[in-house]
Amino acid sequence: MSITNxxxxxxxxxxxxxxxxxxxxxxxxxxxxxxxxLNSNGTAFADGKALPACFGxxxxxxxxxxxxxxxxxxxxxxxxxxxxxxxxxxxxxxxxFIGLKxxxxxxxxxxxNAGWIGCxxxxxxxxxxxSIDTIVADTIGTRTRFKSLxxxxxxxxxxxxxxxxxxxxxxxxxxxxxxxVFGPEFKDPNAAEFTPDIGDIMRKSSLSAITxxxxxxxxxxxxxxxxxxxxxxxxxxxxxxxxxxxxxxPAPLEACAIPAKGDEAPPGYIIDDATxxxxxxxxxxxxxxACGQTNVINVLFSEPLSNLRRAGSSMTYHMYxxxxxxxTSVGYQIEADRFRRQCFAALADxxxxxxxFKEGPGTLxxxxxxxxxTDVGYAKTHGVDNMPMLTFxxxxxxxxxxxxxxxxxxxxxxxxxxxxxxxxVRTSTWGTESNTTGRPFAELMNA
Amino acid sequence: MVLRWxxxxxxxxxxxxxxxxxxxxxxxxxxxxxxMGPGPLVQRRLSPEQYRQIISDxxxxxxxFGGRFEPDVREGGLLAIGSGKVGITAKGMxxxxxxxxxxxxxxVSEKNRGTLIPCTPADAKTADNACATKFLGQAGRLLxxxxxxxxxxxxxxxxxxxxATLSKNFYTGLGVSLAVMLEAPQFLFxxxxxxxxPSSKGQYRLDAYSKASQLSFFLWNSSPDDELLTAAxxxxxxxxxxLTRQVDRLLTSPRLEGGVRAFFVDMLxxxxxxxLSKDAxxxxxFTAPVxxxxxxxxxxxxxxxxxxxxxxxxxxxxxxxxxxxxxxGSIYGVKLPKTSPNSVADPWRAYEYAExxxxxGILTHASFVALHSHPGRSSPTLRGKALRQFVLCQRVPDPPxxxxxxxxxxxxxxxxxxxxERVTAHMTTPxxxxxxxxxxxxxxxxxxFDGGGGFRKIENGANIDTSGELDGKKFTDSVGLGRAVHDNxxxxxxxxxxxSTYALGRTVTRGEAAWVSDLxxxxxxxxxxxxxxxxxVALSDELYRVSAP
Numbered sequence: 001m002s003i004t005n006x007x008x009x010x011x012x013x014x015x016x017x018x019x020x021x022x023x024x025x026x027x028x029x030x031x032x033x034x035x036x037x038l039n040s041n042g043t044a045f046a047d048g049k050a051l052p053a054c055f056g057x058x059x060x061x062x063x064x065x066x067x068x069x070x071x072x073x074x075x076x077x078x079x080x081x082x083x084x085x086x087x088x089x090x091x092x093x094x095x096x097f098i099g100l101k102x103x104x105x106x107x108x109x110x111x112x113n114a115g116w117i118g119c120x121x122x123x124x125x126x127x128x129x130x131s132i133d134t135i136v137a138d139t140i141g142t143r144t145r146f147k148s149l150x151x152x153x154x155x156x157x158x159x160x161x162x163x164x165x166x167x168x169x170x171x172x173x174x175x176x177x178x179x180x181v182f183g184p185e186f187k188d189p190n191a192a193e194f195t196p197d198i199g200d201i202m203r204k205s206s207l208s209a210i211t212x213x214x215x216x217x218x219x220x221x222x223x224x225x226x227x228x229x230x231x232x233x234x235x236x237x238x239x240x241x242x243x244x245x246x247x248x249x250p251a252p253l254e255a256c257a258i259p260a261k262g263d264e265a266p267p268g269y270i271i272d273d274a275t276x277x278x279x280x281x282x283x284x285x286x287x288x289x290a291c292g293q294t295n296v297i298n299v300l301f302s303e304p305l306s307n308l309r310r311a312g313s314s315m316t317y318h319m320y321x322x323x324x325x326x327x328t329s330v331g332y333q334i335e336a337d338r339f340r341r342q343c344f345a346a347l348a349d350x351x352x353x354x355x356x357f358k359e360g361p362g363t364l365x366x367x368x369x370x371x372x373x374t375d376v377g378y379a380k381t382h383g384v385d386n387m388p389m390l391t392f393x394x395x396x397x398x399x400x401x402x403x404x405x406x407x408x409x410x411x412x413x414x415x416x417x418x419x420x421x422x423x424x425v426r427t428s429t430w431g432t433e434s435n436t437t438g439r440p441f442a443e444l445m446n447a
Numbered sequence: 448m449v450l451r452w453x454x455x456x457x458x459x460x461x462x463x464x465x466x467x468x469x470x471x472x473x474x475x476x477x478x479x480x481x482x483m484g485p486g487p488l489v490q491r492r493l494s495p496e497q498y499r500q501i502i503s504d505x506x507x508x509x510x511x512f513g514g515r516f517e518p519d520v521r522e523g524g525l526l527a528i529g530s531g532k533v534g535i536t537a538k539g540m541x542x543x544x545x546x547x548x549x550x551x552x553x554x555v556s557e558k559n560r561g562t563l564i565p566c567t568p569a570d571a572k573t574a575d576n577a578c579a580t581k582f583l584g585q586a587g588r589l590l591x592x593x594x595x596x597x598x599x600x601x602x603x604x605x606x607x608x609x610x611a612t613l614s615k616n617f618y619t620g621l622g623v624s625l626a627v628m629l630e631a632p633q634f635l636f637x638x639x640x641x642x643x644x645p646s647s648k649g650q651y652r653l654d655a656y657s658k659a660s661q662l663s664f665f666l667w668n669s670s671p672d673d674e675l676l677t678a679a680x681x682x683x684x685x686x687x688x689x690l691t692r693q694v695d696r697l698l699t700s701p702r703l704e705g706g707v708r709a710f711f712v713d714m715l716x717x718x719x720x721x722x723l724s725k726d727a728x729x730x731x732x733f734t735a736p737v738x739x740x741x742x743x744x745x746x747x748x749x750x751x752x753x754x755x756x757x758x759x760x761x762x763x764x765x766x767x768x769x770x771x772x773x774x775x776g777s778i779y780g781v782k783l784p785k786t787s788p789n790s791v792a793d794p795w796r797a798y799e800y801a802e803x804x805x806x807x808g809i810l811t812h813a814s815f816v817a818l819h820s821h822p823g824r825s826s827p828t829l830r831g832k833a834l835r836q837f838v839l840c841q842r843v844p845d846p847p848x849x850x851x852x853x854x855x856x857x858x859x860x861x862x863x864x865x866x867x868e869r870v871t872a873h874m875t876t877p878x879x880x881x882x883x884x885x886x887x888x889x890x891x892x893x894x895x896f897d898g899g900g901g902f903r904k905i906e907n908g909a910n911i912d913t914s915g916e917l918d919g920k921k922f923t924d925s926v927g928l929g930r931a932v933h934d935n936x937x938x939x940x941x942x943x944x945x946x947s948t949y950a951l952g953r954t955v956t957r958g959e960a961a962w963v964s965d966l967x968x969x970x971x972x973x974x975x976x977x978x979x980x981x982x983x984v985a986l987s988d989e990l991y992r993v994s995a996p
Contacts, residue, residue, distance in 0.1 A: 108845070110845060111845055111846055147537055150538070155722070155724070156722055157518055163536075164534060165520060165532045165533045165534065166517060166520070166533045166534050166535065166536050166539070167518065167536070168536045168537070168538050169515075169517060169518050169536070169538060169539070180541075198613065198614065201613070202609075202610045202613060202614065202623050203544075203548075203623070203626075205606075205609060205610075206606045206609075206610065206623050206624065206626070206627045207627065207630075209602040209603060209605070209606050209624075209627050209631075210627060210630065210631055210632070212602065213599075213602075213631075213632075217632060217638075220640065221488075221490065222487055222488060222996060225487070225488060225489070225490045227532075227534060228490060228492065228531075228532065228533055228534035228535075228636070229490055229534065229632055229636065230534065231534025231535060231536070232534050232535045232540070232632055232635070232636070233632075234537075235534070235535050235536055235537045235539065235540035236540060236630075238537035238540065239537070239540050239541065239544055242541075268724050269724060269822065307822070309726070309822055309823070311726065311727070311728060312726060312728035312729065312823075313726065313823055314726065314729055314821065314822070314823025314824040314898070315821075315823065315824075316821060316822065319821065382846070
């Protein structure tokens with residue numbers, strides 16, 4: 001028996017709950033948002049406030065082969081190179097950046113790390129780690145049940161999402177993600193009735209026994225010890241906020257529906273299984289976004305140093321990038337190329353799923369901004385020049401799409417800065433050392 | 448020390464000091480802090496195993512866990528050091544919250560409350576201050592590893608009473624409060640506090656309760672039991688006699704095995720087993736039970752050498768005696784008839800390989816040769832790297848950036864039939880050779896073992912050459928490798944380094960280097976016997992000295 005499960009048997013009416021709270025004297029609960037309803041066309045709440053912009057990251061391992069992913073010309077109306085051909089149907093929802101690099105300065109070129117860390121933090125070796133999703137989530141993810149959701153399709157718990165020393169571990173099982181988001185604690189925003197759960201009320205109230213100690217405990221800690229415990233208290237606050245939100249009547253959301261459960265593939269490195277689970281994750285995450293459960297998602301198709309492989313093969317994707325001979329007739333490694341194309345096909349699955357959610361005249365993808373990035377420019381040499389990066393979605397109308405832009409050797413941090421400004425993060429510069437930039441891709445920003 | 452008042456029946460390191468013994472080119476893995484005096488207080492997050500062990504110790508082994516723990520971080524070669532650097536993320540807190548409610552629900556359930564709660568409320572439909580105070584005070588002492596302060600206890604009882612009033616159920620209220628306790632930082636972190644050391648003016652030491660925790664997590668991988676907390680309460684841990692009595696008690700307890708096991712799980716990097724998978728078509732016998740049993744085989748072998756036989760630690764690299772199950776036997780080619788029903792795991796059986804058999808020492812176990820291989824083939828490089836990293840405490844640098852691997856392309860090349868031929872290409876390429884010479888020659892001597900741990904003599908039709916070298920010592924096969932590791936001074940010094948930093952939960956300072964050096968000498972003097980080393984560490988002032996706040 002779980003403590004709150006014990007209450008599942010007798011749900012309390014709102015009136016009773018309020019009476020009970022007054023009797024208990026120690027419990028407070030925010031008033032439900034009774035007045036929040038969608039407008040008639042489904043693009044905004046009744047008070048005219050637009051549906052929130054959402055953010056996502058999508059990481060694939062081992063970059064691309066130079067000359068085989070870039071369009072022949074920049075601008076609009078471009079065609080992706082062969083390795084990214086699966087993205088062609090989404091060209092008008094995409095911005096593709098070529099010629100970006102991670103400036104290493106005096107830092108070691110940590111293979112398979114410097115690249116993705118550069119893309120997510122604006123530095124190959126950040127003095128204090130705060131990945132871009134955590135920065136964005138502090139702005140757009142504070143009023144949702146989950147500040148962010150992380151998934152890994154390759155069976156690992158690896159995640160690029162990190163603030164401080166501890167990474168936000170990924171969910172590697174679609175079934176587990178489903179249970180987490182759409183399990184008993186899910187409150188359907190479109191349900192006719194809403195009753196706060198008395199177990200949630202007690203949980204929220206009881207956490208004050210912990211938060212009240214914060215000041216006294218922190219006083220006892222040295223500066224070096226504070227970071228971990230400080231993160232703990234921040235997480236307790238997040239838990240409190242999560243409970244606050246669960247105690248409020250959620251606003252109805254047109255596109256929200258509880259998804260059906262799917263049959264997941266065994267979490268692991270087999271790329272066909274990763275592809276299956278990517279599809280399931282895409283569906284659950286899209287529903288979670290459409291149902292207002294989170295505004296930030298992080299999808300890892302594989303670890304940066306990708307161990308994806310095919311059943312029955314002794315070689316992994318990573319091993320192919322180093323050990324497979326270049327086929328001189330095409331100019332790239334044939335097997336590694338097959339993996340890469342499959343990665344982009346999986347990305348197309350996610351984009352197609354998001355685009356399939358209609359919200360008024362637009363789609364869920366329209367109010368998203370997803371950054372696609374990787375760990376190396378060219379895996380064969382661990383190079384971090386010409387890092388392929390992409391963005392998808394219009395961030396709720398704040399970003400133009402459909403462009404291929406040649407950054408001509410600029411830092412990857414320019415993409416991160418553009419993303420932050422498009423999503424309302426108040427910052428004028430981003431990155432460290434030679435990656436520091438104050439130049440977003442202004443040509444993509446809508447006024 | 449199970450929290451059970453009515454039914455007592457239910458139970459309750461870097462080569463920093465490899466100082467010059469590492470081979471040229473290999474970097475010392477653990478760092479030494481530049482601090483000249485003792486190190487700082489460390490606030491360590493409980494490891495998953497410690498969390499489970501404490502709950503089992505306090506409430507009983509029947510409690511189940513429904514959640515996932517935050518991933519640990521390895522620093523200075525150990526998760527135990529990384530645990531002092533990490534916090535808890537929002538998702539991690541969600542998981543701890545779910546687990547806490549689940550555990551608390553089991554404790555206050557109708558089934559268990561009679562044995563786990565030391566009192567009965569006057570009216571189960573409302574709050575009962577006295578009973579809540581009694582239970583929460585007693586449970587809190589074991590969970591927080593010290594008595595609760597008056598303020599803490601008041602806050603916990605208030606939560607219990609409020610929730611009992613709201614729910615009209617005393618036990619629900621108690622459960623809500625217990626869940627909060629299980630989510631508190633005082634439970635989830637080993638929170639150390641210091642006090643001035645009366646015997647050394649201006650110096651600081653852990654206070655008595657922090658000292659008790661330092662000791663019990665080191666030797667038992669769990670929180671202090673009632674007797675140790677009582678000794679702390681009475682000031683006995685501040686006297687040499689009192690401390691010695693407790694150390695000897697902990698060392699002779701059956702729970703020492705759990706502590707030593709946890710140390711080796713950390714030292715040997717067994718956390719990576721979670722991501723181990725083998726290709727089912729290439730290694731059809733390498734199933735989930737094999738993964739489970741592989742690490743257990745090595746742990747049982749180590750425990751047999753170092754605890755049951757009180758032997759020389761270095762013998763773990765040469766012993767032919769081990770423990771097997773039928774599923775492991777299928778990997779090793781040892782026929783062990785299954786004696787239990789299909790749904791029940793077979794008991795472990797002691798097994799000794801014949802003299803000269805290549806399976807000698809833990810480096811030939813599947814827990815090493817399969818763990819440090821690719822999913823579908825062996826890897827002399829990964830094995831050599833793991834040997835340097837986990838056994839000799841030496842760090843092999845990362846491969847350089849912008850290196851062209853063309854020279855070793857084409858695994859289908861008929862000239863590259865064996866792993867030796869493939870990695871030789873690495874070792875003859877200047878950009879690669881520096882590091883690969885530190886790894887490959889040792890790994891190649893294990894090439895008789897494929898990526899799934901099975902034995903083979905031939906690869907792609909070519910005979911396998913298992914000759915190798917470790918720091919200038921040449922050998923012809925895996926038996927020779929085991930002997931070379933046994934005799935390599937880095938193996939023993941690595942163990943001492945790991946034990947000392949594991950106990951401290953941080954890297955040693957420069958000021959503590961002399962202590963570690965002394966431990967190295969002691970370890971040799973006592974015949975490399977681990978229990979003697981543990982005793983020496985546990986009785987050291989250095990384990991409890993801390994810098995000024």
